[in-house]
Amino acid sequence: MLAFLTPQNKSLLRQLVITDFKLRYQGSVLGYFWSLLKPLLLFGVLYGVFTYVLPLGKGVPHYPAYLLLGVVLWNFFVEATNMGMGSIIGRGDMVRKVKISKPSIVIASILSACVNLGFNLIVVGFFMIITGVQIQPVVVFLPVILIELVALALALSFFLSALYVRFRDIAPIWEVVLQVMFYATPIIYPMTLVPVRLRGFLMLNPIAQIVQDAREMLVTPATITAHEVLPFWLSVIVPCVVLGLLTVASVLFFKKSAKSFAENL
Amino acid sequence: MSNVRIKVDHVSKSFKLPHERTNSLKQALLALNRRSFEKFKVLEDVSFEVHEGEFFGILGRNGSGKSTLLKLLAEIYAPSSGKIQIDGTLTPFIEVGVGFNDELTGRENVFLNGAILGLTTKEIEQKYSEIVAFAELERFMDQKLKNYSSGMRVRLAFSVAIQAHNKILLIDEVLAVGDERFQDKCLKIFSQIKKDPTKTVVFVSHDMGAVQRFCDRAIVVHDGKMVFIGDATDAALEYKKLNFPETVINERDEAKMPVHARLCNQKGKPTTVFNFGEQATMHIKWKPDQRIKNVGVALFRDDDTYVFGSNTILDKITIKGDELDYTFQMDLGTGQYYTRIGFFGDTDADKVYFINNGPQFSVAAPVQWQGVTYIEHDWRV
Numbered sequence: 313m314l315a316f317l318t319p320q321n322k323s324l325l326r327q328l329v330i331t332d333f334k335l336r337y338q339g340s341v342l343g344y345f346w347s348l349l350k351p352l353l354l355f356g357v358l359y360g361v362f363t364y365v366l367p368l369g370k371g372v373p374h375y376p377a378y379l380l381l382g383v384v385l386w387n388f389f390v391e392a393t394n395m396g397m398g399s400i401i402g403r404g405d406m407v408r409k410v411k412i413s414k415p416s417i418v419i420a421s422i423l424s425a426c427v428n429l430g431f432n433l434i435v436v437g438f439f440m441i442i443t444g445v446q447i448q449p450v451v452v453f454l455p456v457i458l459i460e461l462v463a464l465a466l467a468l469s470f471f472l473s474a475l476y477v478r479f480r481d482i483a484p485i486w487e488v489v490l491q492v493m494f495y496a497t498p499i500i501y502p503m504t505l506v507p508v509r510l511r512g513f514l515m516l517n518p519i520a521q522i523v524q525d526a527r528e529m530l531v532t533p534a535t536i537t538a539h540e541v542l543p544f545w546l547s548v549i550v551p552c553v554v555l556g557l558l559t560v561a562s563v564l565f566f567k568k569s570a571k572s573f574a575e576n577l
Numbered sequence: 578m579s580n581v582r583i584k585v586d587h588v589s590k591s592f593k594l595p596h597e598r599t600n601s602l603k604q605a606l607l608a609l610n611r612r613s614f615e616k617f618k619v620l621e622d623v624s625f626e627v628h629e630g631e632f633f634g635i636l637g638r639n640g641s642g643k644s645t646l647l648k649l650l651a652e653i654y655a656p657s658s659g660k661i662q663i664d665g666t667l668t669p670f671i672e673v674g675v676g677f678n679d680e681l682t683g684r685e686n687v688f689l690n691g692a693i694l695g696l697t698t699k700e701i702e703q704k705y706s707e708i709v710a711f712a713e714l715e716r717f718m719d720q721k722l723k724n725y726s727s728g729m730r731v732r733l734a735f736s737v738a739i740q741a742h743n744k745i746l747l748i749d750e751v752l753a754v755g756d757e758r759f760q761d762k763c764l765k766i767f768s769q770i771k772k773d774p775t776k777t778v779v780f781v782s783h784d785m786g787a788v789q790r791f792c793d794r795a796i797v798v799h800d801g802k803m804v805f806i807g808d809a810t811d812a813a814l815e816y817k818k819l820n821f822p823e824t825v826i827n828e829r830d831e832a833k834m835p836v837h838a839r840l841c842n843q844k845g846k847p848t849t850v851f852n853f854g855e856q857a858t859m860h861i862k863w864k865p866d867q868r869i870k871n872v873g874v875a876l877f878r879d880d881d882t883y884v885f886g887s888n889t890i891l892d893k894i895t896i897k898g899d900e901l902d903y904t905f906q907m908d909l910g911t912g913q914y915y916t917r918i919g920f921f922g923d924t925d926a927d928k929v930y931f932i933n934n935g936p937q938f939s940v941a942a943p944v945q946w947q948g949v950t951y952i953e954h955d956w957r958v
Contacts, residue, residue, distance in 0.1 A: 319697045319699075320692075320695045320696070320697055322697070323692045323696065323697040323698040323699075323701075324692045324693065324695075326692070326698060327688055327689045327691075327692035327693075327698070328689075328692070330685075330688075331678065331681065331685070331689050334680075334681065334685065335678065335680055335681070338680045339680075403676075405675060405676070406675050406676050406693055407653075408653065409653070409669075409671060409672045409675045410651070410653065410669055410671075410672075410675050410693055410694065411651055411652040411653055411667075411669070411695075412693060571655040572655065574648070574653045574654055575592060575654060
């Protein structure tokens with residue numbers, strides 16, 4: 313893993329991410345400002361809908377911030393996996409014409425999504441200050457949860473991008489999977505609305521675990537998290553092992569497929 | 578022997594050509610029980626070594642597998658079997674300007690393209706002014722690439738690649754790019770590289786002239802197999818034999834033909850250099866042959882422009898004996914010329930002997946005019 317971070321690969325990653333960022337709002341009047349404005353507008357809509365029209369989170373303290381954080385993390389997962397999946401095909405001209413570090417292409421797309429996540433979290437921070445959320449000391453563990461989320465997105469992206477080169481059906485399939493996951497994850501509804509016997513089952517979903525943990529650390533200790541509804545081995549050990557295995561399997565699969573990317577594209 | 582930079586060891590490459598390309602899952606599932614693809618062997622058992630400082634040629638026609646070999650050397654493709662070892666950093670000039678984006682400025686594209694070619698950001702910063710100077714685009718670097726002409730774009734791309742300063746260069750001939758002046762510049766660079774004993778170049782071409790001119794050694798690839806390895810000149814001949822057998826036979830036989838032609842100036846002295854307007858005489862001799870009824874001489878400029886041709890029948894001359902003198906005026910523009918001489922029977926199609934490479938000469942004309950030949954002219958003001 314460390315051997316991968318040669319000065320050449322670092323420069324490549326840097327240039328790819330910079331390019332992505334520069335091109336994202338190319339030609340728009342507000343430019344980079346959209347990186348902040350877009351989540352802000354989205355939050356406005358969600359806030360309006362879920363406090364006045366459909367007040368699902370009545371019992372949850374600081375529900376707006378709670379909701380926004382969930383949406384931000386979920387959006388990152390969707391964006392990262394979609395960008396990661398399409399990264400090899402999207403940069404097909406490079407893969408076909410020069411020798412290029414293929415993992416760098418996938419990693420760069422995840423890093424681009426991370427840049428967006430950063431902007432979104434800044435906006436969430438503003439929101440928390442405005443709505444008067446008390447920061448808990450447990451917030452120091454937030455980076456661990458974010459790393460878990462990024463690692464999950466990266467591992468899936470390695471797998472999906474390699475598969476996508478051979479089978480273009482993966483895109484619509486993944487779209488459906490994401491839809492199902494969205495409703496299976498307590499993002500817009502709080503866990504308190506879920507029947508108690510289903511909670512443990514729901515929290516087996518790694519995204520649900522990540523979202524709830526992040527909420528507990530950042531917004532309110534009243535969040536129902538995985539380690540509250542599941543035994544320790546299921547809430548901590550199994551996710552770690554699964555994430556580890558998924559990463560190893562995805563990287564191996566990617567490495568094996570990468571040899572023939574240039575001819576299969 | 579100097580260091581081996583590239584070692585190609587029994588390399589084969591085949592592509593799977595599905596009868597129906599399985600681009601979707603359903604097709605792939607359906608194809609599982611059919612397994613309907615053909616293995617198409619593009620390269621078979623190719624082995625060679627390239628040493629440090631060598632200018633190494635790969636000759637082959639389109640579809641012979643030479644481009645696949647180049648992509649294998651560039652490590653874009655992986656070999657199906659065998660091994661390729663590369664010792665040193667490598668720049669592929671297969672296609673320049675990979676990753677160029679219209680919406681980025683020239684400067685931003687240099688950094689992106691450089692990173693794709695394996696340069697670190699620091700290295701690009703150091704070489705940036707050199708790159709820009711070579712491309713002669715100082716004033717345009719902060720403009721978006723979409724405002725560049727195609728020539729400017731190529732110049733920029735080429736400059737980044739050339740400044741990569743890698744030890745091994747892979748050059749595809751199709752990179753004869755840019756305007757004439759820039760091409761000259763690139764040729765100069767290539768000659769410089771050729772002189773540099775630390776640079777190793779692999780040059781891929783179907784142009785045997787170019788391979789002969791630049792390369793020390795070359796291989797010939799034909800139908801996916803390496804049919805020859807050795808001296809570049811021999812490789813060119815081998816390539817010619819494979820692809821244009823008729824001309825090779827001609828050239829070899831021309832030397833043996835019982836005919837002879839010699840070009841002399843007004844004083845009867847054999848020469849190859851003439852001034853404009855000078856008179857030249859070509860002495861043509863041949864072994865007495867009943868079949869020869871007509872002798873023709875054609876003048877060509879070295880760019881294969883057919884300048885002038887005539888024969889004895891057209892000029893209503895009857896051949897007597899086994900020799901004749903063909904005298905003509907050098908009313909030609911400055912340049913290199915060559916001749917073709919034909920010995921015919923009753924018709925032009927009835928060639929007894931035909932010399933494709935007759936005497937060559939050069940003409941020096943005054944600078945007041947240009948072109949192939951001088952034409953009487955007049956200005957009225």
